[in-house]
Amino acid sequence: MSRIVNHAPWLAIAVLGAFSLGTVALARGETINALWLVVAAVCTYLVSYRYYSLFIAKRVMRLDPARATPAVRHNDGLDYVPTNQYVLFGHHFAAIAGAGPLVGPVLAAQMGYLPGMLWILAGVVVAGAVQDFMILFISMRRDGRSLGELIKSELGDIPGVIALFGTFMIMVIILAVLALVVVKALTNSPWGFFTVAATVPIALFMGVYMRFIRPGRIGEISVIGFFLLMASILLGGQVAQSETLAPIFTLTGIQITWILIGYGFVASVLPVWLLLAPRDYLSTFLKVGTIVVLALCILLVAPPMKMPSMTRFIDGTGPVWSGSLFPFLFITIACGAVSGFHALIASGTTPKMVENEVQARFIGYGGMLTESFVAIMALVAASCIEPGIYFAMNSPPAVLGTTAEAASQVINNWGFVITPEMITQTAKDVGEVSILSRAGGAPTLAVGMAQIFSDLFGGKGMMAFWYHFAILFEALFILTAVDAGTRAGRFMLQDLLGVFFKPLQQTASWAGNLIATGLCVAAWGYILYQGVIDPLGGINTFWPLFGISNQMLAGIALILATVVLFKMKRERYAWVTMVPAAWLLICTLTAGVQKVFHSNPAIGFLAHADRFRTAADEGRLLAPATSMEQMRQVIFNDYLDAALASLFVLVVLAVLGFAIKTCLQALRSDRPTTREIPASGVTAGAGD
Amino acid sequence: MGSMKSNLSRFRGYFEQTAKLMVGVPDYDTYIEHMQGRHPDQPVMTYREFLDNRLEARYGAGKAGCC
Numbered sequence: 001m002s003r004i005v006n007h008a009p010w011l012a013i014a015v016l017g018a019f020s021l022g023t024v025a026l027a028r029g030e031t032i033n034a035l036w037l038v039v040a041a042v043c044t045y046l047v048s049y050r051y052y053s054l055f056i057a058k059r060v061m062r063l064d065p066a067r068a069t070p071a072v073r074h075n076d077g078l079d080y081v082p083t084n085q086y087v088l089f090g091h092h093f094a095a096i097a098g099a100g101p102l103v104g105p106v107l108a109a110q111m112g113y114l115p116g117m118l119w120i121l122a123g124v125v126v127a128g129a130v131q132d133f134m135i136l137f138i139s140m141r142r143d144g145r146s147l148g149e150l151i152k153s154e155l156g157d158i159p160g161v162i163a164l165f166g167t168f169m170i171m172v173i174i175l176a177v178l179a180l181v182v183v184k185a186l187t188n189s190p191w192g193f194f195t196v197a198a199t200v201p202i203a204l205f206m207g208v209y210m211r212f213i214r215p216g217r218i219g220e221i222s223v224i225g226f227f228l229l230m231a232s233i234l235l236g237g238q239v240a241q242s243e244t245l246a247p248i249f250t251l252t253g254i255q256i257t258w259i260l261i262g263y264g265f266v267a268s269v270l271p272v273w274l275l276l277a278p279r280d281y282l283s284t285f286l287k288v289g290t291i292v293v294l295a296l297c298i299l300l301v302a303p304p305m306k307m308p309s310m311t312r313f314i315d316g317t318g319p320v321w322s323g324s325l326f327p328f329l330f331i332t333i334a335c336g337a338v339s340g341f342h343a344l345i346a347s348g349t350t351p352k353m354v355e356n357e358v359q360a361r362f363i364g365y366g367g368m369l370t371e372s373f374v375a376i377m378a379l380v381a382a383s384c385i386e387p388g389i390y391f392a393m394n395s396p397p398a399v400l401g402t403t404a405e406a407a408s409q410v411i412n413n414w415g416f417v418i419t420p421e422m423i424t425q426t427a428k429d430v431g432e433v434s435i436l437s438r439a440g441g442a443p444t445l446a447v448g449m450a451q452i453f454s455d456l457f458g459g460k461g462m463m464a465f466w467y468h469f470a471i472l473f474e475a476l477f478i479l480t481a482v483d484a485g486t487r488a489g490r491f492m493l494q495d496l497l498g499v500f501f502k503p504l505q506q507t508a509s510w511a512g513n514l515i516a517t518g519l520c521v522a523a524w525g526y527i528l529y530q531g532v533i534d535p536l537g538g539i540n541t542f543w544p545l546f547g548i549s550n551q552m553l554a555g556i557a558l559i560l561a562t563v564v565l566f567k568m569k570r571e572r573y574a575w576v577t578m579v580p581a582a583w584l585l586i587c588t589l590t591a592g593v594q595k596v597f598h599s600n601p602a603i604g605f606l607a608h609a610d611r612f613r614t615a616a617d618e619g620r621l622l623a624p625a626t627s628m629e630q631m632r633q634v635i636f637n638d639y640l641d642a643a644l645a646s647l648f649v650l651v652v653l654a655v656l657g658f659a660i661k662t663c664l665q666a667l668r669s670d671r672p673t674t675r676e677i678p679a680s681g682v683t684a685g686a687g688d
Numbered sequence: 689m690g691s692m693k694s695n696l697s698r699f700r701g702y703f704e705q706t707a708k709l710m711v712g713v714p715d716y717d718t719y720i721e722h723m724q725g726r727h728p729d730q731p732v733m734t735y736r737e738f739l740d741n742r743l744e745a746r747y748g749a750g751k752a753g754c755c
Binding site: 075076077078079081083084086087088090091094095215216218219272273276277280281284285288349353484487 | 702704705706707708709710711712713714715718719720721722723726735736739740741742743744745746747
């Protein structure tokens with residue numbers, strides 16, 4: 001009887017969730033309120049956390065509160081510290097939350113909010129949160145080792161190296177795509193560019209202050225930095241008005257690209273305390289703070305969803321990104337549903353700080369549910385602006401043209417009502433010259449957030465401030481990622497190249513550093529440049545490539561988790577990781593093959609190359625090329641992109657092959673063959 | 689009243705710890721306690737050295753970024 005009483009509230013939550021989900025899914029034609037999405041999402045999270053994650057913890061992993069964690073065994077007060085689970089949750093969440101959950105859902109909104117929402121919810125419950133939780137568990141039982149080392153020890157040396165190489169390539173693409181998002185947001189935007197550029201001197205000042213004036217005062221300097229940032233937004237508004245200053249800060253995409261490349265190089269060789277660390281403080285606190293405020297604002301404003309629940313573009317003809325719902329929706333929304341990069345975080349610092357094994361459920365599964373909620377909020381922010389404005393902002397110039405009149409005509413033909421005046425008025429409201437073709441999520445999200453924030457604070461007059469606040473907030477943590485990623489990529493590259501030429505491996509040598517940094521910056525800079533000059537806007541080409549690589553990494557992580565379950569002799573429960581792994585493999589392999597071989601030049605790289613080759617043979621020029629030289633460049637890039645996509649497919653297939661072999665071996669063995677650190681019984685803070 | 693005040697300061701402590709750990713700086717007091725309790729014979733880093741040590745650990749070799 002008490003069993004039933006225990007489950008009754010959860011049943012009520014489940015019913016409420018199902019009802020909300022039904023309301024969202026069955027709404028046809030009439031506008032629904034964003035709160036329905038929020039309620040449906042939160043109920044889904046609560047029920048899946050209560051039941052599914054508990055099932056995984058108790059049956060699949062058999063978490064043992066009496067088993068000592070690495071934090072307890074290796075406690076050194078530095079890397080290994082038993083940490084309160086709420087404190088650690090904050091750390092873990094701040095590490096996994098990035099640009100991904102914000103950008104992906106915004107791009108996916110071109111199909112309407114329903115497909116994206118369903119994938120975010122189903123994906124996180126069955127795939128994303130399971131992956132984060134499993135990898136955290138596996139790493140925690142192995143002294144907090146990294147994903148690469150785990151693959152090496154459980155699967156073998158060769159798959160380990162393959163996975164490491166794959167990770168490096170993924171990182172290069174991520175950096176290029178993130179930088180592209182920044183370029184799209186700042187092109188011809190003196191206000192935005194000034195504000196983002198101001199973060200560099202602000203961070204330098206903070207670095208010097210922390211080092212020499214008031215050493216170690218992180219909280220104090222972060223507050224000072226925050227006020228300086230707000231001042232720079234206000235000042236940016238003045239700059240944009242000024243006739244002498246505005247032209248200085250009005251830059252083309254190509255100019256910003258070169259500035260970013262130069263910045264990436266310099267920033268990643270400077271001492272970390274000077275630029276990277278202080279900007280990391282600002283971006284982390286601003287990120288978490290804005291996410292919390294955005295959640296509160298959505299609850300208070302309760303905006304109606306203006307985007308239809310499904311648009312005509314589910315057939316794959318959408319202007320924002322090309323390709324049909326399957327497989328490309330599942331590639332476009334990566335973080336928020338499932339993200340391979342979390343596997344790197346869950347096998348990074350977090351497993352070294354878990355106080356008690358059973359807390360991994362709250363931190364791993366719970367952390368990812370929270371991230372998923374960020375994705376839902378991004379989807380809400382993108383869907384509560386006028387659909388016409390959404391498409392004006394996210395479609396490439398090759399489709400829209402470059403004037404408000406041309407754009408509104410194209411968008412009206414798609415069936416979304418918009419006048420040229422609405423487009424120019426929105427640009428004016430947010431303090432920009434033009435909002436056309438600012439794909440990449442950030443500006444759309446900024447308009448959505450500006451609308452939500454200004455409803456609560458300051459009305460229309462404040463909209464421009466909030467727009468640039470949102471741009472700053474996203475650019476800030478993207479630039480931190482570019483800086484930190486270039487640094488990490490440099491170390492990886494030095495490791496890889498050091499195999500052939502020993503002196504490069506010395507991370508303290510200046511020449512080695514500069515060469516490896518240069519190569520790393522050149523790699524992402526090259527892709528970024530191609531994206532910027534692409535008439536389809538770059539995001540169109542590269543976001544799917546990013547999604548494929550990121551989801552493939554998730555597939556690899558889930559394959560690893562499956563192998564570990566087989567080796568633990570728990571193959572009975574291996575479906576928990578096999579089902580999401582299989583789904584990710586189906587999606588990413590289909591998408592990867594389509595990106596290479598699809599006959600539509602908007603999707604397939606080879607078909608695109610063919611189109612340019614045919615034109616070149618006939619002596620014709622196709623945009624964006626303005627010379628035969630550039631035509632050849634476009635063809636070369638298509639082959640390069642095709643090679644990258646093929647490479648990712650091969651990496652995944654290779655890891656899958658090794659995994660099947662290892663699983664079969666484990667099945668034949670009559671006892672567990674996994675490489676866990678044997679249990680020992682000293683624990684701290686059991687289950688509080 | 690007293691217990692409410694101590695609850696409040698405990699909450700503040702957790703808040704500060706969380707914020708610092710978000711940027712890769714664990715609790716310095718815990719480190720001191722650990723060194724005094726387990727390694728009383730070894731030298732203890734000053735707060736400044738401790739910060740530099742954590743900075744190197746966060747951004748030094750072999751660390752990956754976020755998504």
